[in-house]
Amino acid sequence: MENSEIIIHKLNRIEKYIFGLKEVFNVEELSHYTGFKKSYIYKLVHKNSIPFSKPSGKVLFFERKKIDEWLLKNSHKSNDEIQQEATEFSLRKNKW
Template identity: 90%
Template sequence: MENNELIIHKLNRIEKHIFGLKAILNVEELSDYTGFKKSYIYKLVHTNSIPFSKPSGKILFFERKKIDEWLLKNSHKSNDEIQQEAIEFSLRKK
Protein backbone atom coordinates (compact mmCIF):
# COMPACT_ATOMS: atom_id res chain seq x y z
CA MET A 1 0.00 0.00 0.00
CA GLU A 2 2.83 2.42 0.71
CA ASN A 3 3.94 2.22 -2.91
CA ASN A 4 0.43 3.16 -4.11
CA GLU A 5 0.29 6.09 -1.69
CA LEU A 6 3.66 7.31 -2.95
CA ILE A 7 2.45 7.14 -6.55
CA ILE A 8 -0.75 9.04 -5.69
CA HIS A 9 1.28 11.67 -3.82
CA LYS A 10 3.60 12.15 -6.80
CA LEU A 11 0.67 12.37 -9.22
CA ASN A 12 -0.93 15.04 -7.04
CA ARG A 13 2.32 17.04 -7.08
CA ILE A 14 2.49 16.76 -10.88
CA GLU A 15 -1.13 17.86 -11.18
CA LYS A 16 -0.48 20.93 -9.00
CA HIS A 17 2.56 21.78 -11.11
CA ILE A 18 0.44 21.59 -14.28
CA PHE A 19 -2.05 24.05 -12.76
CA GLY A 20 0.85 26.46 -12.44
CA LEU A 21 1.44 26.23 -16.19
CA LYS A 22 -2.16 26.98 -17.18
CA ALA A 23 -2.91 30.58 -18.14
CA ILE A 24 -6.52 30.51 -16.91
CA LEU A 25 -7.64 28.85 -13.67
CA ASN A 26 -11.04 28.07 -12.19
CA VAL A 27 -11.79 28.32 -8.45
CA GLU A 28 -10.69 24.78 -7.63
CA GLU A 29 -7.46 25.12 -9.61
CA LEU A 30 -6.78 28.50 -8.00
CA SER A 31 -7.30 26.92 -4.59
CA ASP A 32 -4.72 24.25 -5.41
CA TYR A 33 -2.36 26.83 -6.95
CA THR A 34 -2.45 29.27 -4.02
CA GLY A 35 -3.31 26.99 -1.13
CA PHE A 36 -6.30 29.22 -0.30
CA LYS A 37 -9.57 27.57 0.65
CA LYS A 38 -12.35 27.95 -1.91
CA SER A 39 -14.49 29.83 0.63
CA TYR A 40 -11.70 32.40 1.05
CA ILE A 41 -11.40 32.80 -2.73
CA TYR A 42 -15.15 33.46 -2.96
CA LYS A 43 -14.79 36.04 -0.17
CA LEU A 44 -11.96 37.76 -2.07
CA VAL A 45 -14.13 37.80 -5.21
CA HIS A 46 -17.12 39.17 -3.29
CA THR A 47 -15.03 42.07 -1.96
CA ASN A 48 -13.34 42.62 -5.36
CA SER A 49 -9.97 42.07 -3.67
CA ILE A 50 -8.67 39.64 -6.28
CA PRO A 51 -8.60 39.99 -10.09
CA PHE A 52 -11.20 37.71 -11.68
CA SER A 53 -13.37 37.28 -14.73
CA LYS A 54 -16.97 36.11 -14.95
CA PRO A 55 -17.73 35.92 -18.70
CA SER A 56 -20.95 33.91 -18.50
CA GLY A 57 -22.14 35.62 -15.34
CA LYS A 58 -21.78 32.44 -13.30
CA ILE A 59 -18.40 30.72 -13.59
CA LEU A 60 -15.31 32.45 -12.18
CA PHE A 61 -11.98 32.45 -13.97
CA PHE A 62 -8.63 33.81 -12.90
CA GLU A 63 -5.69 34.79 -15.08
CA ARG A 64 -2.60 33.21 -13.54
CA LYS A 65 -0.32 36.15 -14.46
CA LYS A 66 -2.63 38.62 -12.71
CA ILE A 67 -2.90 36.31 -9.71
CA ASP A 68 0.90 36.07 -9.50
CA GLU A 69 1.16 39.87 -9.59
CA TRP A 70 -1.59 40.19 -6.99
CA LEU A 71 0.11 37.64 -4.71
CA LEU A 72 3.42 39.50 -4.92
CA LYS A 73 2.14 43.05 -4.38
CA ASN A 74 3.18 44.79 -1.18
CA SER A 75 6.39 42.78 -1.07
CA HIS A 76 8.99 43.69 1.51
CA LYS A 77 12.71 43.86 0.94
CA SER A 78 15.07 41.73 2.97
CA ASN A 79 17.67 43.35 5.23
CA ASP A 80 20.36 42.35 2.73
CA GLU A 81 18.51 44.11 -0.11
CA ILE A 82 18.06 47.28 1.98
CA GLN A 83 21.72 47.25 2.97
CA GLN A 84 22.81 46.79 -0.65
CA GLU A 85 20.61 49.71 -1.75
CA ALA A 86 22.07 51.88 1.01
CA ILE A 87 25.61 51.06 -0.11
CA GLU A 88 24.76 51.81 -3.75
CA PHE A 89 23.05 55.06 -2.76
CA SER A 90 26.02 56.22 -0.67
CA LEU A 91 28.43 55.41 -3.50
CA ARG A 92 26.37 57.47 -5.96
CA LYS A 93 26.41 60.53 -3.65
CA LYS A 94 30.22 60.73 -3.59
Protein backbone atom coordinates (compact mmCIF):
# COMPACT_ATOMS: atom_id res chain seq x y z
CA MET A 1 0.00 0.00 0.00
CA GLU A 2 1.20 3.48 -0.78
CA ASN A 3 1.48 6.05 1.98
CA SER A 4 -1.52 7.99 0.65
CA GLU A 5 -3.66 4.83 0.61
CA ILE A 6 -2.63 4.03 4.16
CA ILE A 7 -3.52 7.54 5.30
CA ILE A 8 -6.92 7.40 3.56
CA HIS A 9 -7.61 3.99 5.10
CA LYS A 10 -6.74 5.27 8.58
CA LEU A 11 -8.85 8.41 8.12
CA ASN A 12 -11.82 6.27 7.09
CA ARG A 13 -11.41 4.17 10.24
CA ILE A 14 -11.26 7.32 12.39
CA GLU A 15 -14.36 8.72 10.67
CA LYS A 16 -16.32 5.51 11.35
CA TYR A 17 -15.22 5.60 14.97
CA ILE A 18 -16.36 9.22 15.34
CA PHE A 19 -19.76 8.40 13.83
CA GLY A 20 -20.08 5.71 16.49
CA LEU A 21 -19.64 8.34 19.20
CA LYS A 22 -22.31 10.70 17.90
CA GLU A 23 -25.73 10.55 19.55
CA VAL A 24 -27.72 11.97 16.62
CA PHE A 25 -27.18 11.44 12.90
CA ASN A 26 -28.41 13.16 9.78
CA VAL A 27 -29.14 11.06 6.67
CA GLU A 28 -25.59 11.20 5.33
CA GLU A 29 -24.07 10.26 8.69
CA LEU A 30 -26.58 7.44 9.10
CA SER A 31 -25.61 6.20 5.66
CA HIS A 32 -21.96 6.04 6.72
CA TYR A 33 -22.84 4.48 10.08
CA THR A 34 -25.04 1.70 8.68
CA GLY A 35 -23.63 1.30 5.18
CA PHE A 36 -27.14 1.85 3.74
CA LYS A 37 -27.53 4.04 0.69
CA LYS A 38 -29.25 7.38 1.33
CA SER A 39 -32.05 6.42 -1.06
CA TYR A 40 -32.73 3.29 1.00
CA ILE A 41 -32.84 5.35 4.21
CA TYR A 42 -35.38 7.71 2.64
CA LYS A 43 -37.42 4.67 1.60
CA LEU A 44 -37.35 3.34 5.18
CA VAL A 45 -38.44 6.75 6.47
CA HIS A 46 -41.26 6.94 3.92
CA LYS A 47 -42.55 3.54 5.12
CA ASN A 48 -42.07 4.52 8.80
CA SER A 49 -39.87 1.42 9.11
CA ILE A 50 -37.02 3.18 10.89
CA PRO A 51 -37.13 5.46 13.96
CA PHE A 52 -36.55 9.10 13.02
CA SER A 53 -37.27 12.67 14.06
CA LYS A 54 -38.25 15.57 11.87
CA PRO A 55 -38.35 18.58 14.22
CA SER A 56 -38.47 21.31 11.59
CA GLY A 57 -40.68 19.32 9.25
CA LYS A 58 -37.92 18.99 6.67
CA VAL A 59 -34.60 17.77 8.07
CA LEU A 60 -34.36 14.17 9.27
CA PHE A 61 -32.49 13.11 12.38
CA PHE A 62 -31.84 9.66 13.79
CA GLU A 63 -30.97 8.79 17.41
CA ARG A 64 -28.06 6.35 17.49
CA LYS A 65 -29.46 4.30 20.40
CA LYS A 66 -32.77 3.79 18.62
CA ILE A 67 -31.00 2.95 15.37
CA ASP A 68 -28.82 0.38 17.13
CA GLU A 69 -31.89 -1.22 18.69
CA TRP A 70 -33.67 -1.19 15.33
CA LEU A 71 -30.66 -2.77 13.59
CA LEU A 72 -30.53 -5.57 16.16
CA LYS A 73 -34.23 -6.40 16.33
CA ASN A 74 -35.36 -9.76 14.99
CA SER A 75 -31.99 -11.24 15.87
CA HIS A 76 -31.53 -14.98 15.62
CA LYS A 77 -29.69 -17.12 18.11
CA SER A 78 -26.74 -19.23 17.08
CA ASN A 79 -26.86 -23.01 17.48
CA ASP A 80 -24.49 -22.69 20.43
CA GLU A 81 -26.81 -20.22 22.18
CA ILE A 82 -29.82 -22.49 21.62
CA GLN A 83 -27.88 -25.50 22.91
CA GLN A 84 -26.78 -23.56 26.01
CA GLU A 85 -30.37 -22.50 26.77
CA ALA A 86 -31.60 -26.06 26.34
CA THR A 87 -28.92 -27.34 28.71
CA GLU A 88 -29.77 -24.68 31.31
CA PHE A 89 -33.48 -25.45 30.99
CA SER A 90 -32.82 -29.17 31.42
CA LEU A 91 -30.73 -28.56 34.52
CA ARG A 92 -33.41 -26.32 36.07
CA LYS A 93 -36.16 -28.81 35.26
CA ASN A 94 -34.22 -31.72 36.82
CA LYS A 95 -33.70 -29.78 40.08
CA TRP A 96 -37.44 -29.77 40.79
